[in-house]
Amino acid sequence: MIDLTHLTLTFPDGDGVVTAVDDVSLTVAAGTAAGITGPSGSGKSSLLALASTLIAPDTGTVSIDGVDATGLDLAARTELRRSRIGLVFQQANLLPSLTAVEQLQVMNELTTSRSRRPARAAVRTRAMDLLDAVGLAEHAGKRPAQLSGGQRQRVNVARALMNDPAVLVVDEPTSALDRERSAQIIDLILELTARYDTATLLVTHETRILPRMDSAWQMVDGRLGAMTPAQLADVAA
Numbered sequence: 001m002i003d004l005t006h007l008t009l010t011f012p013d014g015d016g017v018v019t020a021v022d023d024v025s026l027t028v029a030a031g032t033a034a035g036i037t038g039p040s041g042s043g044k045s046s047l048l049a050l051a052s053t054l055i056a057p058d059t060g061t062v063s064i065d066g067v068d069a070t071g072l073d074l075a076a077r078t079e080l081r082r083s084r085i086g087l088v089f090q091q092a093n094l095l096p097s098l099t100a101v102e103q104l105q106v107m108n109e110l111t112t113s114r115s116r117r118p119a120r121a122a123v124r125t126r127a128m129d130l131l132d133a134v135g136l137a138e139h140a141g142k143r144p145a146q147l148s149g150g151q152r153q154r155v156n157v158a159r160a161l162m163n164d165p166a167v168l169v170v171d172e173p174t175s176a177l178d179r180e181r182s183a184q185i186i187d188l189i190l191e192l193t194a195r196y197d198t199a200t201l202l203v204t205h206e207t208r209i210l211p212r213m214d215s216a217w218q219m220v221d222g223r224l225g226a227m228t229p230a231q232l233a234d235v236a237a
């Protein structure tokens, strides 16, 4: 589970500061997904950067399964992120020369210290299982150029799950895809959230999908508020 408490983040802005995240608290339990939407510049990406421990808040805490990341030094925080958090960004950012299965295998080599690294065969088995879970088992040997946009995004999602993360942080996974493929990726992320028991935090402009999330939130000027049933009915229409 991920527990965000009273997070605030400011950036210098001329003589003053801009408050990107303003006293945000949010808990997402394992096996559930929280959807966050909001206008451009409202602080969604900043909040995801805090939740992923990529940046430290001015105030507040980020706890992953009870471990407070804000209390850790840089090395320990990096290790926590690598071992406990899966990240899915808008663009798949796959390595052009690697096949789908290699994209996943290399994650393990990049992010796990040598002494704790599982045997190569076990890594390959997990990579193949994940490709199967995202419907790409038959495409394991293909390079990114041989895959469609939707398939590349599926590899991206599978890769984020490679290290068995407690938390899955997803930033607008569908912006490069058409409506039908977007819906499929969101369905897949919800299915994987339950199957791999991740606490999933997903930012999207696709408000239609919010009613299907376990909780739905809106950011406005850095503040996070629960969407009301009326707002959810509105976006679903």
Ligand SMILES: Nc1ncnc2c1ncn2[C@@H]1O[C@H](COP(=O)(O)OP(=O)(O)OP(=O)(O)O)[C@@H](O)[C@H]1O
Binding pocket: 011, 012, 018, 019, 020, 038, 039, 040, 041, 042, 043, 044, 045, 046, 047
């Ligand atoms: N590195 C930075 N330096 C200064 N200001 C920043 C920085 N990053 C974000 N901001 C400001 O913080 C606020 C929130 O930005 P953020 O990118 O989190 O919004 P967003 O909701 O993700 O927007 P979008 O939907 O357009 O991606 C904005 O006012 C933005 O200008």
